[in-house]
Amino acid sequence: MKKLLTLIVLGGLLLVLLSSIAELPPMGEEKGPSYNEIAHYYVEESAEDTGAKNIIAAIITDYRAFDTLGETTVLFTGITAVISLLGVSHQKKEGEDQHHG
């Protein structure tokens, strides 16, 4: 019963994803939504806007600095997940009789 439910849910997800792939515009097409004026803007104006020679650095730490802030907090989340899974305590022990799980 449980396996059947899993199969139905996963099959439905597969159908949804496959149907959305069929709707994607072809790669490298001129009128695709990813090929818009923003790329031209970055190439032409980023040196004037940010003063950085490296356009990628200009994009990730100036135009999309808030996105990078979230990216760096992902690292903190990773540490939290690993330490909580492994159960290593970095706290200094205060006396032997206090036992923290």
Add this chain to the structure above:
Amino acid sequence: MDDLFVKVTTKMILPFIQMYGLYVILHGHLSPGGGFSGGAIYAASMVLYTLAFGLKKGQQRMPHEVSSKVETGGILLYVLFGFAGIFQGYSFLTNKAAGFPMGEFGAVLSAGFIPIVTFAIGLKVMSTIVTLFHTMLEEES
């Protein structure tokens, strides 16, 4: 690992790796690289040190108290310099309009707060990788 050759070689190449990591971080706005890759290179030197000399010496070199402070300090630096834009009346994390000195195009000290942000990211990535590595080794032992 208790091998003389590994220890001597590690001692020899450690400063070069760390110098290269700092170079990649500080030139993040000029050349390929940046905070993430430079921090990973710097952390690789600490990982190499821990592998060659053992967990105890590695933790003496980079104790958990220090790495946790460095990690929090990196993100705090990022957010504090982001607040400068708000105080000037612009949005969070504004660079040029918030009055950061832009400097000469192509120089190391240029591009407003981009080098500061890259340095903060580098600190955070470095301490994160070292903390994860030490924590996993601790669990194993």
